[in-house]
Amino acid sequence: KAGVTQTPRYLIKTRGQQVTLSCSPISGHRSVSWYQQTPGQGLQFLFEYFSETQRNKGNFPGRFSGRQFSNSRSEMNVSTLELGDSALYLCASSEGGKAKNIQYFGAGTRLSVL
Amino acid sequence: EDQVTQSPEALRLQEGESSSLNCSYTVSGLRGLFWYRQDPGKGPEFLFTLYSAGEEKEKERLKATLTKKESFLHITAPKPEDSATYLCAVHYGGSQGNLIFGKGTKLSVKP
Numbered sequence: 001k002a003g004v005t006q007t008p009r010y011l012i013k014t015r016g017q018q019v020t021l022s023c024s025p026i027s028g029h030r031s032v033s034w035y036q037q038t039p040g041q042g043l044q045f046l047f048e049y050f051s052e053t054q055r056n057k058g059n060f061p062g063r064f065s066g067r068q069f070s071n072s073r074s075e076m077n078v079s080t081l082e083l084g085d086s087a088l089y090l091c092a093s094s095e096g097g098k099a100k101n102i103q104y105f106g107a108g109t110r111l112s113v114l
Numbered sequence: 115e116d117q118v119t120q121s122p123e124a125l126r127l128q129e130g131e132s133s134s135l136n137c138s139y140t141v142s143g144l145r146g147l148f149w150y151r152q153d154p155g156k157g158p159e160f161l162f163t164l165y166s167a168g169e170e171k172e173k174e175r176l177k178a179t180l181t182k183k184e185s186f187l188h189i190t191a192p193k194p195e196d197s198a199t200y201l202c203a204v205h206y207g208g209s210q211g212n213l214i215f216g217k218g219t220k221l222s223v224k225p
Binding site: 004006033035042043044045090092102103104105106107108 | 148150155156157158159160163201203213214215216217218
C-alpha cells in the first residue's frame with residue numbers, strides 16, 4: 001500500500017499570501033489529521049476530518065482551515081500568512097472511527113514565510 | 115493541564131551502550147500511548163502503541179513499557195542507524211484529535 005502523500009514538499013510564500021496544502025491518505029483510511037511542527041512548540045494538532053466532516057479542532061486561529069473530499073483526500077488552507085506560520089505541516093491518516101487507531105504520517109510540507 | 119513531557123531532550127550514546135528514554139504524562143482518561151521515530155526531513159514513523167499499565171512491546175533493539183504515569187523506551191545495544199528523534203504521544207478522549215505530543219528526545223549513537 002502506498003503511504004500518506006503530501007504535496008508540495010516545499011513552499012516559499014510571503015506575508016499576507018495564502019497557501020493550500022494537499023494530503024492523500026492511505027487507501028481505505030477515512031480519518032485525516034493535520035499537525036504543525038516547529039522547533040519550539042513541537043507537534044501541535046490543527047484539526048481532524050472524518051468522512052468529510054471536521055470532527056475536532058485544535059487551538060489555532062481561524063486563518064487555518066481545511067476540508068476533506070469524498071475520496072478522503074484533504075486540503076489545508078492558511079490565509080493571510082504570518083512569519084510565525086513557517087513550519088513543517090504534517091498530515092496523518094488512520095482507519096478512523098475508533099480511538100485506538102494508529103495515525104500514519106506523511107513526509108510533510110515545509111512552509112517558509114518571508 | 116493535560117501534558118506530555120519527554121526526557122532527556124537529547125541523548126548521546128556510544129554504539130552498544132544501552133539506555134532509556136522517558137515519557138511522563140498527566141492526562142485524564144488515557145486511551146493509548148504511542149511512540150514514533152522521526153528522521154530529519156521526514157514525518158514521524160510509528161513504532162509502538164500501548165494501552166494499559168504493565169503492557170510491553172518489543173521491536174528489534176527497542177522495548178516500550180507503560181505505567182500509570184509514564185512510559186519508557188529502552189534501547190538495547192544501539193547502532194548508529196538508531197539515531198533519530200523519538201516522539202511520545204498520548205491519546206485521550208473519543209476522537210483522534212485528542213492526541214498530545216511530547217517535544218521528543220533526540221538520540222545520537224556514535225560508532
